[in-house]
Amino acid sequence: MQNDAKTDKPKAGMNFLLVGSGQMFTSMVIAGFIVGYAFDYYFETTPIFMMVGGLLGIIGGTQKVHRLLMRMEKAGQTKEQIKDADVK
Numbered sequence: 087m088q089n090d091a092k093t094d095k096p097k098a099g100m101n102f103l104l105v106g107s108g109q110m111f112t113s114m115v116i117a118g119f120i121v122g123y124a125f126d127y128y129f130e131t132t133p134i135f136m137m138v139g140g141l142l143g144i145i146g147g148t149q150k151v152h153r154l155l156m157r158m159e160k161a162g163q164t165k166e167q168i169k170d171a172d173v174k
Contacts, residue, residue, distance in 0.1 A: 100158050107154055111147035118143020 122139025126132070 100161060103154060103158060107151045110154070111151050114147030114150060115140060115143040118146070 118139040118141070119136055120139075122136035123133070125135035125139070129135070
């Protein structure tokens with residue numbers, strides 16, 4: 087009985103990944119803006135590259151956080167839940 091209770095609890099280390107997901111998203115957006123600004127400065131253009139870089143940072147940050155959350159969800163499932171999902 088106690089063995090089943092241990093498998094239902096998520097691992098403590100996984101919770102720390104949730105703390106870093108907001109920072110991960112924010113850093114991707116800021117990096118996109120900085121790289122875009124550098125291209126604008128180098129090519130002496132209007133802030134078109136900065137806007138494109140920011141947009142790519144938002145898209146990349148969203149994908150990275152989504153992938154992290156899906157990995158955490160899969161790791162939190164028990165073996166029976168994985169077998170049930172494979173059968174369906």
